[in-house]
Amino acid sequence: AEQPALSQPEELTEREAAEEPAAETEIPAAETEMTAEKAADLSQEMIRPESADVIDTQEELTAAIARGGEIDLAGQRIELTSPLSISNDVIIRGGTLVGTDNVTGNLVTLMGNNITLDQVTIQTAAANKSALHAYGTVLTVNGLTIDHSSAAGGAPVIINNGADAVFSGNIRLTLGSSSWYGINVDSAKADFSGAALSVAPVAGTQSVICREGDGASVSGVGLTVVVTGKDGGGSNQQTAYVADANLSQFVAAKTAAGADISRIELQKDVTLTAPLMLGEEMTVTGAAEGFAINGSDALGRENVVTVTAAGVELSGITIRTAAANKSALHIYKTEAALHDVTLDNTQTAGGAAMLVNGGTVRISGALNLLLGENSWGGINVDTTNGDAGVIFEDGSRVNMTGDGQNVIYVDEEDKNNGNAVTVTGAEEAGLVQDVDGNYITADAETDPEQPEDPDKDE
Numbered sequence: 001a002e003q004p005a006l007s008q009p010e011e012l013t014e015r016e017a018a019e020e021p022a023a024e025t026e027i028p029a030a031e032t033e034m035t036a037e038k039a040a041d042l043s044q045e046m047i048r049p050e051s052a053d054v055i056d057t058q059e060e061l062t063a064a065i066a067r068g069g070e071i072d073l074a075g076q077r078i079e080l081t082s083p084l085s086i087s088n089d090v091i092i093r094g095g096t097l098v099g100t101d102n103v104t105g106n107l108v109t110l111m112g113n114n115i116t117l118d119q120v121t122i123q124t125a126a127a128n129k130s131a132l133h134a135y136g137t138v139l140t141v142n143g144l145t146i147d148h149s150s151a152a153g154g155a156p157v158i159i160n161n162g163a164d165a166v167f168s169g170n171i172r173l174t175l176g177s178s179s180w181y182g183i184n185v186d187s188a189k190a191d192f193s194g195a196a197l198s199v200a201p202v203a204g205t206q207s208v209i210c211r212e213g214d215g216a217s218v219s220g221v222g223l224t225v226v227v228t229g230k231d232g233g234g235s236n237q238q239t240a241y242v243a244d245a246n247l248s249q250f251v252a253a254k255t256a257a258g259a260d261i262s263r264i265e266l267q268k269d270v271t272l273t274a275p276l277m278l279g280e281e282m283t284v285t286g287a288a289e290g291f292a293i294n295g296s297d298a299l300g301r302e303n304v305v306t307v308t309a310a311g312v313e314l315s316g317i318t319i320r321t322a323a324a325n326k327s328a329l330h331i332y333k334t335e336a337a338l339h340d341v342t343l344d345n346t347q348t349a350g351g352a353a354m355l356v357n358g359g360t361v362r363i364s365g366a367l368n369l370l371l372g373e374n375s376w377g378g379i380n381v382d383t384t385n386g387d388a389g390v391i392f393e394d395g396s397r398v399n400m401t402g403d404g405q406n407v408i409y410v411d412e413e414d415k416n417n418g419n420a421v422t423v424t425g426a427e428e429a430g431l432v433q434d435v436d437g438n439y440i441t442a443d444a445e446t447d448p449e450q451p452e453d454p455d456k457d458e
Contacts, residue, residue: 058084065090073120084108091116101127106154109133110163119143119169122156130154134188136161141195143169149176156199160186160213168194175199181206181240187213193220199243204253207240222267226250229260248274255279266291266317273298281311290342292318295325301349303330307359313337320344326351333358333385340365346372352409353378358385358419363429364393371402378407383419392425400441407431408439 055061056076061084064071068088073095081102089112097120099107107128115137122131124147131146131154139159144167146156156173159165167190173182182199183190190209199208207226211218213236223241231238231254238259242250247270254261255277266286271294278284286292295304303326305319314336319328321344328343331354338361343353353369354361356379369378378400381388390408392398400407408431410421415437423439426432431439 058082080107085111086115087111089114091118092120093118094120096121096123098123099125099128099131101125103128104152106130106133106158109135110137110139111135112137114138114140116140117142117144121145121147123147124149124151126150127152128154130156130158130184132157134159134163134165137163139163139165141165141167141169141171143171145170145172147174148179149174151176151178153178153180155180155182155184155210157183158186159184159188159190161188162215163188165190166194167192167197169196171195171197173199175201175206177203179206181210182208183210185209185211185216185218187216189215189217191219195220197221202243202246203249204246205250205257205259206246207242207250209241211239211241212236224267224270225263225265226254226261227263227265228254229262231259244270245273248272248276252277252279266293269294271296272304275299275302276305278305278307278312279309281309283313283315284317285315286317290316290318290340292320292344294320295322295328297322297324299325301326303327303351303355306330306332307336308332308334310334310336313339314341315339316341318342318344321346321348321351323347324349327353327355327380329354331356331359331361335360335362337362337364338367339363342368342370343378344370345375346370348372348374350374350376352376352380355380355382356388356390357382358388360387360389360391360422362391362393363396363398365396367396367398367429369398369400369402369407371400371405373403375402375405377405377409378402379409381408381410381414381421381423383410383414383417383421387420387422389420389422389424390426391422392429392431394425394428396425396429398429398431398441406434406438406440410437 055064055073056078058078058080061078065086065088068090070091072093074093077096077098079098079100081100083103083105097108104127107124108122124131128151131148148156175182208223209218209221221241223243224247226240226242228238261280261282263282264284269292276293293305301324304321321328326349328345345353353371379390381390398407408423426439430442432442433439
């Protein structure tokens with residue numbers, strides 16, 4: 001069939017031609033020049049497509065991890081609907097990883113050879129356990145925030161299976177009632193020398209760090225060390241690094257659980273929020289530095305440290321009362337040993353530096369007694385609860401500062417209650433007995449009347 005003839009465009013009228021734009025129109029030079037800034041923007045668009053700029057889903061994050069290298073999550077919040085496993089060498093900067101109840105185990109597990117987390121935040125959900133698990137990896141952390149307050153168990157951080165972790169910057173971990181502790185270092189290494197570590201709130205047996213397993217190593221942590229032989233009835237030794245605010249409560253809870261505390265070692269001066277009760281055989285030491293256990297007004301009118309079990313040895317430490325407290329040290333119906341100990345009762349609501357209540361204290365090395373105007377004396381030997389005594393080992397010595405108080409004194413009502421007071425080796429320690437049966441330093445001239453303890457029968 002014949003093709004229809006193509007119609008030709010009608011010729012423009014003179015007026016239409018005048019209104020038709022010219023074939024070539026001059027564009028201002030400012031719009032045609034390629035500035036350096038525009039060229040850079042264009043270059044970036046060609047190198048990095050817009051779709052790769054933002055990672056805001058777990059699928060996109062998993063794909064980025066598979067590629068390896070540096071991953072920028074700054075400003076991004078990514079929900080994890082399944083456990084996130086990182087098996088590649090990556091550097092993750094910024095971002096918040098949020099757990100969901102779809103995850104019932106650990107939330108993020110690190111298994112690459114070398115992984116760096118820089119200013120990362122992790123938040124667990126109610127079904128999650130540990131937030132971050134470093135399994136055999138070399139981990140570098142610069143700034144880390146973990147909210148573990150709603151987790152079902154575990155810890156904010158677990159480092160195990162030969163992992164080697166170095167922490168720096170602000171490390172902030174928030175615990176919940178089901179958190180076991182802040183950080184578990186199990187057969188692995190962790191260095192906190194460059195970190196500002198904050199783990200709170202802590203309660204009961206929640207330590208800041210728990211170290212266990214062969215070859216485990218923790219460095220750069222200035223917290224009190226508590227060593228247990230049987231944690232919760234188990235057979236493995238654990239070393240806990242305990243916050244000041246929870247030391248007394250932690251020790252009490254571990255003793256109640258039968259965890260077998262063998263050693264408490266101060267790494268710095270500690271201020272208690274409750275009286276420290278030593279209810280099982282153990283050694284408490286301040287190392288060569290002679291660190292102090294300080295009372296506080298939070299203790300009220302209580303003694304700072306009380307020993308209630310045989311086999312407790314205090315070595316190289318200072319125990320100090322606050323103005324609201326009574327005695328620095330109370331030995332209650334048991335035996336205890338002191339070696340190079342300072343008892344500072346300069347501030348007190350009324351009490352002695354040491355109260356030996358129906359028990360015996362054995363002293364070696366130097367015993368330094370620091371008394372204030374409200375102190376009743378150095379050592380009060382109290383027979384209300386049975387025979388009581390003080391034994392000075394060979395080479396021991398007593399140094400006391402105060403205002404004429406006795407070094408050792410016995411309340412008048414205790415002298416005739418039928419229970420015996422025994423003091424051995426006093427002369428070798430630089431003490432002499434006065435006519436009332438109390439002991440003073442050899443150069444003391446007076447023996448003041450001793451005040452009565454209003455809480456004596458407690």
